[in-house]
Amino acid sequence: MDVFPKARMSLQEQIDTVYDSEALPKVACITCDIEMDFGGRIGTTELLETKDHADHLIDFCSEHKTPLTGFVVTKLLDKKLPGINKFRDIELHPHSHTHKTKTYRLESAKEMARCQEEWSKHFGTSATGYRAPQGVMTDSDPDALAQNGFIFNASIFPARRRGVFDYRDLPREPWLWNSGVKEIPFAATEDRSRLTLSTLKLLGKGYWKKKIDTLPNIVVIDTHLHDFATPTAFNALPIPLRIAYSRNKQKGYVLLDWLIGELKQRGYTFDTMNTVATQHLR
Ligand SMILES: [Zn+2]
Numbered sequence: 210m211d212v213f214p215k216a217r218m219s220l221q222e223q224i225d226t227v228y229d230s231e232a233l234p235k236v237a238c239i240t241c242d243i244e245m246d247f248g249g250r251i252g253t254t255e256l257l258e259t260k261d262h263a264d265h266l267i268d269f270c271s272e273h274k275t276p277l278t279g280f281v282v283t284k285l286l287d288k289k290l291p292g293i294n295k296f297r298d299i300e301l302h303p304h305s306h307t308h309k310t311k312t313y314r315l316e317s318a319k320e321m322a323r324c325q326e327e328w329s330k331h332f333g334t335s336a337t338g339y340r341a342p343q344g345v346m347t348d349s350d351p352d353a354l355a356q357n358g359f360i361f362n363a364s365i366f367p368a369r370r371r372g373v374f375d376y377r378d379l380p381r382e383p384w385l386w387n388s389g390v391k392e393i394p395f396a397a398t399e400d401r402s403r404l405t406l407s408t409l410k411l412l413g414k415g416y417w418k419k420k421i422d423t424l425p426n427i428v429v430i431d432t433h434l435h436d437f438a439t440p441t442a443f444n445a446l447p448i449p450l451r452i453a454y455s456r457n458k459q460k461g462y463v464l465l466d467w468l469i470g471e472l473k474q475r476g477y478t479f480d481t482m483n484t485v486a487t488q489h490l491r
Contacts, residue, residue, distance in 0.1 A: 217349060220346060220351070224379075225384070225385045226384060227380045227383075228382050228385075228427075231426070233382075233427055233489060233490075234478070234489060235428075235476050237275075237428040237429075237430060237472050237477040237479050237480075238427075238428070238479070238485060239270060239275050239276070239278070240277070240363070240429060240432065241279050241296075241432045242340065242432070242433050243279045243292075243296055243304065243434070244304060245282065245308065246434075246435060247440070247450070248308060248343070249310075250450070252442070253440055253441075254290060255440040255441060256434040256435065257292030257434070258290060258291065259292065260292055262437065263292040263293075266434070267299060269462060273479075276480060276481045277481075278302070278482040279296050279300070280340040280363070281296065282304050282305060282308045284307055287327075301332075301336075302338035303321075303336050303340070304340045304341075305324065306327065310343050314347055317349075318350075321353055321359070324339065325357055336359065337359065337483060338361045338486065339354060339357075339361075339363070339364065343374075344366045344370065344395070346365060350364075351388045354386075354390045355389050355390050360486055360487070361486040363482060364392075367394050368402065381397050381401075383485075391486055393485060393490070396425075396428045396430055398424055399420075400423070405430065405432070406431065406436040406461060406464065407431075407432075407436055409464050409468060410436060410454075410457040410460060410461065411457075413456075418471070421471050421472070428472065428477060429482070432461075436465075437461035
């Protein structure tokens with residue numbers, strides 16, 4: 210009998226197989242995290258209180274023929290927000306139940322279970338994919354995802370965000386965890402820069418133009434409604450975030466349009482996350 214509990218394997222050690230990027234088609238997914246304004250930092254849900262912002266993003270994606278996949282904080286499903294109702298028209302997956310980043314690390318398995326409960330209540334079915342808040346993954350999450358019935362997870366930035374995570378030793382290509390769940394990581398360039406709409410706005414086209422050449426074949430782009438519109442309570446954000454979000458503040462759509470063009474030029478087609486998980490990653 211083991212006297213000591215078994216040491217938990219690191220995330221790296223729990224990788225079963227990494228998909229061969231060269232063997233995969235070039236496919237990009239535009240995803241949107243549907244959550245409280247600025248991830249809950251300012252206590253409002255203004256951007257979901259009309260259907261306009263959701264409408265605008267959905268229309269933009271259909272005009273560009275780039276299907277949109279949403280990751281929704283499931284506690285918002287009960288709130289009858291017009292924006293959330295609108296987003297029910299697109300492919301959705303849960304983005305934690307509470308998005309409470311302070312406690313999430315200790316409660317991730319509980320959050321996943323709660324997401325599935327809410328999913329069957331609201332949609333009469335199980336959710337297939339999952340996204341953690343702020344890219345946080347604990348060593349027990351690959352197992353917890355499988356135990357809660359998820360087929361894929363889209364939570365890892367294979368890059369560093371100071372003080373939050375450092376996943377530079379994880380692959381940029383999708384992989385299979387030992388638990389059987391597929392991981393479809395966010396877009397990162399060869400030098401491990403995180404390409405999201407927020408970092409595109411922050412660093413500008415000039416910074417990204419060449420780096421886009423080094424993206425892997427499966428590219429997951431993260432966006433938020435606050436990349437496209439500014440909640441009234443913007444000034445309640447801490448100053449460093451206000452400065453960061455002020456760069457190219459009104460240019461969310463212009464820059465996403467530019468990025469889609471750059472990806473199309475490089476031969477990427479666009480699909481939803483479920484399609485990637487079930488058809489491209491076998
Ligand atoms: Zn989030």
